[in-house]
Amino acid sequence: MSQDSPKRGRPPSKAARDKALSAARDILFEQGFGRLSVEAVAARSGVGKPTIYRHWANASELAMAALMAGFPEGGAEGATLEQALVSQLTDLVRAFATTRGRQIAMALATADPDSELTRAFRNRVILSSRDAGRAMIAAAVTRGEIAAPGTVEVVLDMIYGPVLYRLLAGHQPLDDAFATALAAEAAALLSRPAP
Amino acid sequence: MSQDSPKRGRPPSKAARDKALSAARDILFEQGFGRLSVEAVAARSGVGKPTIYRHWANASELAMAALMAGFPEGGAEGATLEQALVSQLTDLVRAFATTRGRQIAMALATADPDSELTRAFRNRVILSSRDAGRAMIAAAVTRGEIAAPGTVEVVLDMIYGPVLYRLLAGHQPLDDAFATALAAEAAALLSRPAP
């Protein structure tokens, strides 16, 4: 499908799209989410405002698109579950601990939850690590390293939820030490023999 | 301290403050966070705009103040750790699952993290349940119901983080069933014998 019309008229300029995204990213890093407006991106990039609105519905979606590019994949490697978790959670925590992290949280919270781009953003930023984690747990179960947990989805929530929690609540630091401790605690609990 | 001046001049009107808060809450529930503006609150409440700015720095702070009132306390009761957790997490999940929940997340993400009111909000909404949880775990340890976990703070993150995680990421439902499953999984993992 989607071979309906072999393209009539002037094609959308990938250059304009990239210039807008790049300007949005610059503004996000330099001035933060609050300063990101469609007008500012238009002014900085030289791309016309209507063109930006042709690509994204509002500033939140533009922000998400800009933040999505260059976000690390969720995968990780390691011989044991704990090693794999440490590696993955360290990457994740580092990505969130930068200025980018709070901006991502803002974009997530602000954006329309049902939007197409919001879903893509969640898949890329939130759920990819989660999927990798699901595979890691399955592998550990097959290895006999841990017993199968009662509800895998809930266990995944317990592993990845804390990262967002610390970012938003800010009650405790979000750093490498936390990533290590979280991986260790999760692995330790899961490694205990099931009754 | 703070007996500096035994009050000169016209005292701030508690009535005006309450009217503004109540109007803000109404707008939040009827139209959501995006529609909450200082102007709208002023128009709806009859309170002057400058008066509102005298009380709160911006719309986010006003929203937090409005949301803070009427949020459930974090406490919970139960003979076993799991029972207490089920009760507490059900309350928490219900509070977040309503429209209010997403608005709270938005206010949290949007507001200045260092603001005075933001800290108060976090204490009230986020950390009170966490503190109750810490007590519940300590009690369960003393009862011999569970072994002492490696890092209590991390375990608390693993219990309460998932709620915010599901709210923001939206990958899985945030409902009573989830509260029950989360409590069960946490209690089951903690109840396993330490190696």
Added chain:
DNA sequence: ATCACATAATTACGTTACGTATCGTAAAGA
């Protein structure tokens, strides 16, 4: 080559909300 068409950039517009300043009025203590 020329036509039809979709997109580009520019410009302008009406709207909403911002946060501040000024004003005269109202309520308290001195």
Added chain:
DNA sequence: TCTTTACGATACGTAACGTAATTATGTGAT
């Protein structure tokens, strides 16, 4: 009464919104 402080009303300049009209430009079809 006088002083002080907060009140409501109003007005202001600024910023950004999202849309429309316009002209220019690049591409496939005729």
